Amino acid sequence: MALETVHIQEKLTQQFGENVFRFEMQRDIFSFEANASIIHAVIQFLKEEEELNFHFLTDLAAVHYPDNDADHQFAVVYQLHNWVENTRIRVRAYLNENPVIDTITDLFLSANWMEREAFDFYGVDFKGHPQLKRILNMDEMESFPLRKEFPMEDGGRTDKDDRFFGRTTVNC
């Protein structure tokens, strides 16, 4: 029996109530949002609940949203995969400007370097991570380079301004 999205949603809301919300299909992947404070429990439930069985952590990505409100400055996106049913799921947790979230290294060994990468580039502090230090950048670095406040190009450059291409905040 295939793993129905309705079924997944039912199980999750039964377990976590209002802490999981915004269930939607993002193209081919079922996704939802979870409160950052319970993220460890959610991932553990997804992994260990017998029917859900999302036993493989495909990817972990941090995203920076400087234009969002204060509570949604950063997001950590987890993508899990159930190989038996061949179903993927995406969990998203938003964080404020001091991003702190529980580690899931005790659930997935592969999360170790993925979390280190997110820390390295976005400064997301994974509480309980055994070795949270920089991984691709040098240890002496102080900034978190993938945050949006670090532009790649000279900020004074105007020829690439969206307005010159007929694009406004309304039509894009």
Add this chain to the structure above:
Amino acid sequence: MSDLLLTPEHRYAKIIESRRNEDGSELSILNLGPTHPATHGIFQNILLMDGERILDAEPTIGYIHRAFEKIAENRAFYQINVLTDRMNYCSSPINNMAWWMTVEKLLNIEVPKRAQYLRVIVMELARIADHIICNSILGVDTGAYTGFLYVFQFREKIYEIYEEICGARLTTNMGRIGGFEREWSEEAFKKLNAFLDEFPAVWKEFENLFERNRIFIDRTVNVGPISAERAMQYGFTGPNLRAAGIDYDVRKAAPYSSYEDFEFDIPVGQSGDTYDRFCVRNAEVWESLSIIRQALAKLPEGPYHADVPDYYLPPKEDVYHNMESLIYHFKIVMGEVPVPVEEIYHSVEAGNGELGFYLIADGSRTPYRLKFRRPCYIYYQAYPEMIKGAMLSDAIVILSSLNVIAGELDA
């Protein structure tokens, strides 16, 4: 502060000190890499050694980190392809095609059957090239240079086919949004057929040189084994996972580019040791050859790219003589194409496992966020565990058998 946060040198110095006081043993630190002829790429590992046996290891990575994710946030979609080349440069066409397919998925572009089949052919060629490198270099590391020199000329032939298709050899930048940049030439098919005729006998001979070779077996069997459970925990995908006995393959799990039209097996190993990894890659080459043959036999006629003038550059002569083409050309080059606001994850089976692109599009001409799921990066973290207790020379063999590509590791 936890000791793990120290640099490995300081951490190991502490261990050496305490062990000396404890039982008088003389441990030592060995700095393997970053540039060492035996490591095929820029890998640094700080090893804690007891004589010739490895007690602990810590990889230091990032030596060729080029911030591709940051660069991608500042580039139009068609310009990101050249970044993907430089990740797994042993099989760049797979990365290229994976990127185009991600963009096509985002833009809802249906690619014609012919282009899909051609993509399958070139992706399987790239997989063969990738496995040739990995397996023959594993041979070199165990002391057999002959096999390497012998099969490497066939990687050269594959590169000549790439050259006919796109003009480049290593970093191919092949394809466009919606298909290929040009129809494959007669010469390309001629070279492809010649390759299919000549290569199987050579690969058979290569296998015979190694698979029952006493020296090779002694050096690889039970070296760096990993159980299926551990491999899954560590996020292994691709041949390294299949060598441990799990038959997960993205080509079967989520077929893309018409892989469902072809019949092929997924070779699996049992113990997940170096020998199994070698055998799985060997067997995969045969499957790839079979897929290429099937694709060539069934290759449909038709256009080699989708009819999407918004995203596919018009022919150059039209740009000079046709107003509409000029407009499209300008809009595409300036990155001014309509893009939906969506989140897409697309993955393919690359040479080393599941290569995924997690793309957040906000409607502008660049991705808002592009995360590469790089298989090497994820499974390389199992390396310290795999070499613990092994001899130094085994560590080199295990590293080659994992086929960690520095470009993909560091992105």
